[in-house]
Amino acid sequence: MAQLPEADPLIHDLLAQEVARQNDGLELIASENFVSRPVMQAMGSPLTNKYAEGLPGKRYYGGCQVVDQVENIARDRAKRLFGCDWVNVQPHSGANANASIYLTLMRPGDTFLGLDLAHGGHLTHGSPVNFSGILYKAEYYGVDKDGPLAGRIDMNKVREKAKAIRPRMISIGASAYARDFDYAAFRDIADEVGAFLWMDMAHTAGLIAAGVLNDPMPHCHIVSTTTHKTLRGPRAGMLLIGKDGENTLGKVAPKSGRVKNWSELFDSSVFPGMQGGPLMHVIAAKAVAFEEALQDDFKAYAKQVVLNAQVMADAFTERGYQVVSGGTDNHLALIDLRSKGITGKEAEEALQAADITVNKNMVPYDDQSPFVTSGIRVGTPAMTTRGLGPDEFREIVDLMDRVITNPSDETVLQHVKGAIHEMTARFPLYDFVTA
Numbered sequence: 001m002a003q004l005p006e007a008d009p010l011i012h013d014l015l016a017q018e019v020a021r022q023n024d025g026l027e028l029i030a031s032e033n034f035v036s037r038p039v040m041q042a043m044g045s046p047l048t049n050k051y052a053e054g055l056p057g058k059r060y061y062g063g064c065q066v067v068d069q070v071e072n073i074a075r076d077r078a079k080r081l082f083g084c085d086w087v088n089v090q091p092h093s094g095a096n097a098n099a100s101i102y103l104t105l106m107r108p109g110d111t112f113l114g115l116d117l118a119h120g121g122h123l124t125h126g127s128p129v130n131f132s133g134i135l136y137k138a139e140y141y142g143v144d145k146d147g148p149l150a151g152r153i154d155m156n157k158v159r160e161k162a163k164a165i166r167p168r169m170i171s172i173g174a175s176a177y178a179r180d181f182d183y184a185a186f187r188d189i190a191d192e193v194g195a196f197l198w199m200d201m202a203h204t205a206g207l208i209a210a211g212v213l214n215d216p217m218p219h220c221h222i223v224s225t226t227t228h229k230t231l232r233g234p235r236a237g238m239l240l241i242g243k244d245g246e247n248t249l250g251k252v253a254p255k256s257g258r259v260k261n262w263s264e265l266f267d268s269s270v271f272p273g274m275q276g277g278p279l280m281h282v283i284a285a286k287a288v289a290f291e292e293a294l295q296d297d298f299k300a301y302a303k304q305v306v307l308n309a310q311v312m313a314d315a316f317t318e319r320g321y322q323v324v325s326g327g328t329d330n331h332l333a334l335i336d337l338r339s340k341g342i343t344g345k346e347a348e349e350a351l352q353a354a355d356i357t358v359n360k361n362m363v364p365y366d367d368q369s370p371f372v373t374s375g376i377r378v379g380t381p382a383m384t385t386r387g388l389g390p391d392e393f394r395e396i397v398d399l400m401d402r403v404i405t406n407p408s409d410e411t412v413l414q415h416v417k418g419a420i421h422e423m424t425a426r427f428p429l430y431d432f433v434t435a
């Protein structure tokens with residue numbers, strides 16, 4: 001068996017370049033994290049060779065006696081982690097997990113209510129260029145422009161909107177919303193209008209698992225997630241149900257006429273509804289990551305992620321930046337750059353030149369296009385994994401401020417880049433190229 005460097009030097013060299021980029025730079029993309037070596041080892045294993053359509057004990061392929069055990073362990077650990085009745089660990093990604101939810105609960109043309117993409121929502125919550133906005137009728141709630149709830153969701157407005165449009169489903173969850181959600185209030189509204197309630201906790205799953213954010217599980221009919229953001233597992237998705245029970249859609253088992261449980265409907269929507277064979281190597285990596293997340297040091301990590309984000313938000317505010325909603329409850333902060341006379345795109349590019357990776361982001365009521373934007377989103381999960389604490393995050397905001405206020409000053413950019421490399425060298429990451 002040849003090794004990658006000899007077998008494919010071109011790809012090996014690019015992997016080495018990417019590992020160096022991750023090692024040397026400052027990763028502030030809120031949806032990214034650094035997985036452990038054991039997670040990578042499970043991902044880079046011969047389990048990638050195995051077809052295992054179906055569920056453990058009910059496969060359409062032979063030879064599944066080992067991967068069945070792997071998937072059962074992943075399921076059991078996820079159930080313990082989130083205190084829920086049922087999970088499906090097969091979705092290849094967050095978007096796939098979400099698609100299985102629409103397939104189960106919605107009929108094409110049905111109306112649903114979700115957080116506006118321009119106010120922090122996700123593409124799969126009704127964007128016109130995504131299947132969710134193409135096949136279903138998307139309506140939105142947003143955040144307040146000003147007043148005491150500026151940058152936050154006003155539950156009275158969600159209720160008014162839900163009563164006006166009577167959606168079949170209400171979605172919660174976001175890609176760029178720094179505040180926690182009031183799940184009980186969402187459930188009241190859903191019950192009032194007869195809607196299903198879905199939480200997409202892709203961004204915050206790790207913080208929810210660690211108990212540092214509110215728990216959606218008792219309040220939502222269905223919960224979806226990615227496993228690679230704050231949860232710090234492999235790139236993939238998952239579905240969860242807090243309390244399983246008989247479905248109310250009238251779906252019965254064909255032969256016996258038994259009313260199926262919700263979990264059975266969602267299992268079928270993942271496979272064969274949305275996907276073919278599960279990625280068993282990724283499911284093994286999920287199992288490893290869930291075990292890591294069950295440990296006490298993961299809880300300490302999650303607390304530190306939030307503390308570091310709050311330190312960043314405060315440091316930006318002290319420097320005269322507008323932080324959307326005035327701060328953060330979670331792992332990210334949304335910075336409105338309009339008072340600094342620079343767009344999100346310009347800031348992202350200047351920061352990149354200093355090896356600081358952030359993403360430009362629309363701010364609520366933005367007057368720029370999504371390609372330009374007026375803001376940046378900063379997140380702490382990845383650098384907190386490396387061990388950075390409040391002192392470093394304060395220094396980072398100082399360095400970012402220097403770049404944002406001098407975006408074309410080559411001397412400033414080079415000086416900041418040097419300071420970043422010096423900082424990242426103190427918090428080593430990967431000393432290998434392949435797992």
Ligand SMILES: Cc1ncc(COP(=O)(O)O)c(C=O)c1O
Nearest residue numbers: 093094095122174175200202226
């Ligand atoms: C809230 C939310 N849902 C779903 C997704 C989609 O996840 P994936 O990229 O794994 O398809 C994301 C990814 O950014 C997200 O932020």
